[in-house]
Amino acid sequence: MLKGxxxxxxxxxxxxxxxxxxxxxxxxxxxxxxxxxxVTTLKLQEECSSLVYDIRSLSMTxxxxxxxxxxxxxxxxxxxxxxxxxxxxQKQNKGMYTVGVDADNEEKMSQxxxxxxxxxxxxxxxxxxxxxxxxxxxxxxxxxxSAEELIVQTGKPTxxxxxxxxxxxxxxxxxxxxxxxxxxxxxxxPTYSYTxxxxxxxxxxxxxxxxxxxxxxxxxxxxxxxTASSQFxxxxxxxxLVAPSRNTLDGSQACFxxxxxxxxxxxQVSKGDTIISMKVVQGAENFFAK
Numbered sequence: 475m476l477k478g479x480x481x482x483x484x485x486x487x488x489x490x491x492x493x494x495x496x497x498x499x500x501x502x503x504x505x506x507x508x509x510x511x512x513v514t515t516l517k518l519q520e521e522c523s524s525l526v527y528d529i530r531s532l533s534m535t536x537x538x539x540x541x542x543x544x545x546x547x548x549x550x551x552x553x554x555x556x557x558x559x560x561x562x563x564q565k566q567n568k569g570m571y572t573v574g575v576d577a578d579n580e581e582k583m584s585q586x587x588x589x590x591x592x593x594x595x596x597x598x599x600x601x602x603x604x605x606x607x608x609x610x611x612x613x614x615x616x617x618x619x620s621a622e623e624l625i626v627q628t629g630k631p632t633x634x635x636x637x638x639x640x641x642x643x644x645x646x647x648x649x650x651x652x653x654x655x656x657x658x659x660x661x662x663x664p665t666y667s668y669t670x671x672x673x674x675x676x677x678x679x680x681x682x683x684x685x686x687x688x689x690x691x692x693x694x695x696x697x698x699x700x701t702a703s704s705q706f707x708x709x710x711x712x713x714x715l716v717a718p719s720r721n722t723l724d725g726s727q728a729c730f731x732x733x734x735x736x737x738x739x740x741x742q743v744s745k746g747d748t749i750i751s752m753k754v755v756q757g758a759e760n761f762f763a764k
Contacts, residue, residue, distance in 0.1 A: 476488050476492065478533035479532050491528055491529050494525060495522060495525045499522050503518040503519065503522055516687075523686070527593075531595070537554050537555055537760050537762075538554060538555075539594075539595070541664075542663075547599055547652075550602065550603065550652060551599075551602035551605070551761070552598045552599060552602040552761070553597075553598055553604075553760055553762075554762060555594050555595065555757055556592065556756075557592045557758065557760060557761065558590065558591055558592070558755050559589075559608055559754055560587050560751075560752070561613075561751075562585055562587045562588075562749070563585065563588065563618075563743065563748065564584060564585045564748045565585075565742075565744075565747055566747050568584065569584070569744075570583060571583050571584070571739050571742050573736065573739060585750060587736065588733050589733065589735035590731055592604060592690070592757075593682060593731045594757075596657040597657065597664065597682060597731075598664070599653070599666075600652060600728045600730040602761060602762070603692075603702075604690075604706065605754060606763060607641060607704055608753065609758070609761070611751075612641060613628070613749050613752045614749065614751045614752060615748060615750065616748070617632070617747070618743055618744065618747045619745065621743055622710075624710055624711045625691075625708060625709060626707060626708040627706070627707035628705070628706070628707075628749065629704040629706050630704070630705050641703050641704040649703055651700065651703050652703070654668070654669065654694065654727075654728055655730075656680060658678050658680060659678070659679045659680060659681050667700055669699055669725055669726045670725025670726065671725065671726070675725070679724075680724045682729040682730070682731075683721060683724050684709055684721055684723040684724055684729055685721065685724075686709075686737075687709065687710065687711075687733075688708055688709065688733030688734070688737030689708075689729050689731075689732050689733075690731045690732060691707050691723065691729055691730075693705035694727075699726065708737075709723070710741060
């Protein structure tokens with residue numbers, strides 16, 4: 475697991491993460507599986523996945539992708555690495571969110587902050603587009619526009635004449651659209667514009683699967699997967715016990731990261747709640763725009 479990691483500091487950090495994974499988290503996960511404790515199993519699966527991701531990230535150079543973006547998409551904003559975004563939500567009508575690990579440690583809050591980890595290594599254009607909009611404060615003071623059983627969605631413009639359903643670039647005066655971007659586990663770079671069904675690869679697994687509560691996805695026209703712009707969604711339905719190859723979202727939707735803190739709050743989010751603010755708190759130096 476330490477292959478490709480160089481530098482004394484990075485190597486030391488990686489060894490600590492590997493020890494934590496192998497000596498603590500994986501044994502606990504095995505015990506939870508044997509006990510058929512689904513709640514603990516899901517929690518530890520996410521923790522183990524996060525550790526593996528952190529270890530892999532240490533082998534990568536920040537701000538540099540190990541592959542070339544296709545020329546036709548090279549002018550779009552890119553995130554060449556990872557970024558962390560804080561998203562502060564406010565409950566409508568003076569309502570409260572319940573935050574806590576269990577019933578004995580709960581707290582009522584009118585506002586709560588979600589931590590979003592955005593992955594530009596595996597979704598550089600999708601993540602870059604999102605980070606660009608966050609830095610433009612596009613989502614600030616925007617209401618949650620849909621809260622269904624499966625997803626919580628927002629991002630449709632609330633200004634203008636109502637005919638535009640995405641972000642209009644002030645430079646071009648046109649709606650910015652990005653292609654479907656998916657990264658197969660077996661590949662060394664993303665695939666663009668084609669679903670896994672179109673590509674005859676529907677049974678293959680993704681590097682960023684929709685396999686966790688709080689996965690982040692881009693919304694696009696059902697008839698055209700290359701029309702994503704500013705609308706995005708949080709996944710609420712926990713599919714962690716479903717094989718990735720059987721997940722109908724994988725291969726047809728672009729995942730670009732995960733909510734890594736307070737994701738359980740998503741089940742309490744309603745249509746009309748407000749995103750007070752979004753801000754990049756880590757990784758802004760990995761964002762590039764022409």
